[in-house]
Amino acid sequence: MKKIFTLAAVLLMSAAAMAQNAKSMIQFVDAKGNVIADGATFVANNIEADPFDDTKYQIKPEIFVKNVSEKEIPVAVRFDLTNMPNGELVSCFGECRPFTKPGAHESAYRTLNSGQNASLETEWKPDNSDPATWEATFTACLGQEVDGGFITTYKFLEAGPSIKVKFIYDVTGIENVNNNLQVKEVARFNAQGQKITEPCKGINIVKLSNGKTVKQLIK
Known part of the structure; x- marks a missing residue:
């Protein structure tokens, strides 16, 4: 009986350690390398000209994902776009994926080396000029490589830190990006x-x- 209780205790401690693992291995950071704390809100209001359509604009949060563990890990980002009012969110983290509908979406997985800092390469592209303010939730996820033969695939293993990204689209700020149209x-x-x-x-x-x-x- 004592051995059973000991084994159960070990399993419980292992499960608890695993539950905290992703948050201790992954961080969100800004362009200056400052940590964006789990649960914090990041304001994205820098309007840029769309480099592929000079009649449209985009807001690109300068957010990075950092591997703070001592080993190589696969990472993806989940996007809760429930409140997205219009347009699309495009993520090129791992591979480019456009998300045109509100709801939950996920980027591709990307393998990060220990200490590596990788840009989310994600932007919201409004489809009209109406002012809009809304929040999305970005969650960094730890993945696990799946033996898929010639093509490397990954599966979700555990959720890591999660932040709010507040998009502020103010059309009066468009005047500040006219030079970028060239x-x-x-x-x-x-x-x-x-x-x-x-x-x-x-x-x-x-x-x-x-x-x-x-x-x-x-x-």
Whole structure:
């Protein structure tokens, strides 16, 4: 009987350790490397010109996911877009995925090395000029590699830190991005890093004249 109780205690302690694992291994950080605490609210109100459509704008939160563990781990981000009023949220974390409907969505998994800091590469693209303020929930998730043969796949293992992202779309701020409308494409590459002369199906990596590099999903 004593052995049974001892085993049960060990299992309970192991389960408790696992429940805290993802939050101790993953952090959200801002562009300066400051930690965005679990449960905190991050304000995203910097309006930029859409580099692929000069008639539209986007808000790109400068948020990064950091692996603070001592090992390589697969990470994805879940997006609760229940309150998204219009437009789409595009995530290029791992691979580019557009989310056009409110609700729960998930990015692709991306393997992060110990200490690696990776941009979410995510932006909200409103589809009209109406002012809007809304909140989304971003949750970093720890994954596990699945033996799928030639293609590496992942499954959800455990939820990590979660933050609120408050999008503020104020059309009066559009005047501040007019200069960005002159940004032009200077080079384009496919997902394998090969230079191409025109858009190709899949993920395209585009270098712009303002020095930025963005990913574009071509269907």
